[in-house]
Amino acid sequence: MMPPEDPTPDFWSEDPPQPPAPAPENNADRWLDDRAGPMVRPYVMTSGRIEPSHGRFDLITLVVAVGVEPDTTIGLGPEHLAIIRLCQNVMSVAELTGHLDLPVATVRVMLGDLLDKGFVSLQEPEPEADMHDIRLYKAVIDGLRAL
Amino acid sequence: MVSGPSRRDAPTRGVRARRLPTAVKIVIAGGFGVGKTTMVGTVSETRPLRTEELLTDQSIGVDDVAGVERKDTTTVAMDFGRITMQDEYVLYLFGTPGQKRFWFMWDEVTLGALGAVVLADTRRLSDCFPSVDYFERRKTPFVVAVNCFEGAKQYELAEIEMALNLGPRVPVMLCDARSLESCKQVLINLVLHAMKYRGLTEEPQPQKA
Numbered sequence: 001m002m003p004p005e006d007p008t009p010d011f012w013s014e015d016p017p018q019p020p021a022p023a024p025e026n027n028a029d030r031w032l033d034d035r036a037g038p039m040v041r042p043y044v045m046t047s048g049r050i051e052p053s054h055g056r057f058d059l060i061t062l063v064v065a066v067g068v069e070p071d072t073t074i075g076l077g078p079e080h081l082a083i084i085r086l087c088q089n090v091m092s093v094a095e096l097t098g099h100l101d102l103p104v105a106t107v108r109v110m111l112g113d114l115l116d117k118g119f120v121s122l123q124e125p126e127p128e129a130d131m132h133d134i135r136l137y138k139a140v141i142d143g144l145r146a147l
Numbered sequence: 148m149v150s151g152p153s154r155r156d157a158p159t160r161g162v163r164a165r166r167l168p169t170a171v172k173i174v175i176a177g178g179f180g181v182g183k184t185t186m187v188g189t190v191s192e193t194r195p196l197r198t199e200e201l202l203t204d205q206s207i208g209v210d211d212v213a214g215v216e217r218k219d220t221t222t223v224a225m226d227f228g229r230i231t232m233q234d235e236y237v238l239y240l241f242g243t244p245g246q247k248r249f250w251f252m253w254d255e256v257t258l259g260a261l262g263a264v265v266l267a268d269t270r271r272l273s274d275c276f277p278s279v280d281y282f283e284r285r286k287t288p289f290v291v292a293v294n295c296f297e298g299a300k301q302y303e304l305a306e307i308e309m310a311l312n313l314g315p316r317v318p319v320m321l322c323d324a325r326s327l328e329s330c331k332q333v334l335i336n337l338v339l340h341a342m343k344y345r346g347l348t349e350e351p352q353p354q355k356a
Contacts (some may be wrong), residue, residue: 058199059227059256060170060239065151090167090240094227098196105200123167128259136236137342140171140261143232144335147327 045079046132048106052112059104061095062123063087063111070119080110084119168235173334174256175242176282177266178274182324184226184295186266190240190330191228198225200252212216213255223249225256245275257282262341263289264333266324270299272310279313288344292322292333 065087070076079100084102086099100118114120126136126141188195200223230238241256243249253258255282257263263282267275284290293307305317308319318340323329342348 058259059241060172060237060259062167062170062237064167084159085307090237091235092170092229094239095196096197096242098227101199103199121167123169125170125172125259131259131261131341132345132347134342134347136169136171136261137338137347139232139236140238141335141338143230143236143238144190144331144338146233147232147331 045077045102046106046109049109052108053116055091055108055112055115056124057111057122058125060092060125062090062092063096063120065119066121067118070117074089074117076113076117077110080107080114080119083107083110083114087120090123117129155201166235168231168237168297170237170239172239172241172256172260173337174253174260175240175264175266176263176275176278176289177246177247177254178268178271178278181245181266181268181271182276182296183245183266186264186294186324186333187226187228187240187242189327190228190230190334193228194241195226195228198227199223200225221253223239225252245274246279250281253281257285257287260287262337262344264337265289265291266322267291267307267311268299268318269293269302269307270294270296272307275311279311288337289340290318290320290333290337290340292320294324295321307355341345 054142059127063083065084070081079102082100083096086096091099093104093107093111097104100107111120115122126133156288167194175186177183187196223296224246226242228240230240243253245255263278265275265278265282279289279291291313293302293310295301304319304321311319313319318336320333322333
């Protein structure tokens with residue numbers, strides 16, 4: 001998601017800050033409370049973020065890895081690298097979550113990171129308003145018949 | 148920190164300038180145990196996968212108001228399958244959890260969906276009512292497919308249609324979620340119905356499941 005336009009005067013206008021990614025903490029359990037339960041691990045993976053820095057990432061948004069093989073020293077975690085590996089073939093957000101066995105929200109945050117760094121490219125699905133392309137329906141019918 | 152991504156001499160893995168396909172989705176809804184996952188598995192080209200959503204980060208407020216969610220419902224699973232098509236389309240089928248409290252997930256899955264199949268079981272016909280209500284209200288084109296379970300009493304289609312009390316334009320059909328041919332027909336009927344529903348009628352040729 002794009003940050004909202006900032007209507008405030010210039011002195012505020014240095015890029016709206018990205019939510020600062022807290023440094024990985026050893027005492028991660030201070031984020032725990034009674035209700036946190038089993039969610040702690042996914043949130044730790046995303047440094048506590050629940051929204052991707054940008055990108056909508058529908059469940060059927062298609063993702064593919066682009067560019068060079070990432071260097072492991074540039075702040076990507078093992079899950080980021082796993083996503084890049086999986087995205088050697090075009091893959092939907094839903095498939096990524098299935099293969100990685102991670103919640104959708106977690107995968108979205110990591111995809112936002114990868115998009116920021118230019119490691120993945122996306123194809124968003126047709127918005128609902130654009131479901132009037134007859135070619136789409138014909139292609140689906142043909143595809144189903146061919147099964 | 149090394150400036151990794153811009154190393155020019157690094158081996159690029161092919162210039163991926165090619166266009167990515169467009170994904171389309173169909174929702175498979177219905178009550179618990181009605182055969183949603185079976186249908187997804189029958190037509191999917193890959194082993195069906197499961198995606199999980201954390202209930203608590205999507206429904207803050209809903210849970211608080213309800214105050215009845217048990218601890219073991221912090222994640223909701225959804226099974227889905229994939230069918231790769233010609234012409235750069237990929238079809239995804241999502242089996243959505245039937246219970247009303249998961250409707251926040253339905254909203255996400257249904258948004259932009261080509262249409263929906265509501266699976267019904269004649270032994271528990273009312274289980275499909277929430278799905279029917281949902282798609283009617285949301286104006287998503289849908290068909291009702293009655294999964295014929297072995298041992299269940301067989302009804303005439305007309306009897307089932309009457310019991311469902313649907314609008315006259317909603318197709319109802321019998322199916323066997325384990326049969327590829329049967330599932331194909333249900334999905335083709337849905338696509339034809341969706342075309343008609345959206346005013347794209349060209350050659351309406353509904354087929355019996």
